[in-house]
Amino acid sequence: MKHFIGSIIVLMMGLVAAYAWGSYQALLLVTLLGVLEISLSFDNAILNASVLQQMDTRWRR
Numbered sequence: 001m002k003h004f005i006g007s008i009i010v011l012m013m014g015l016v017a018a019y020a021w022g023s024y025q026a027l028l029l030v031t032l033l034g035v036l037e038i039s040l041s042f043d044n045a046i047l048n049a050s051v052l053q054q055m056d057t058r059w060r061r
Contacts, residue, residue, distance in 0.1 A: 011034075014030065015027060015030060015031070018030040
């Protein structure tokens, strides 16, 4: 958990800034976009891992 402290602080600062800029609507939008980004990044990581698994050792490097 200690590895994510910086990321959590930046997340909280972003959410506070979104709320200050546009109230609950901006906060909701930023939250939904964050969840979308995390889910797409996770999906991309799984796809990359499956492609790398099939590659030759030479091309992995």
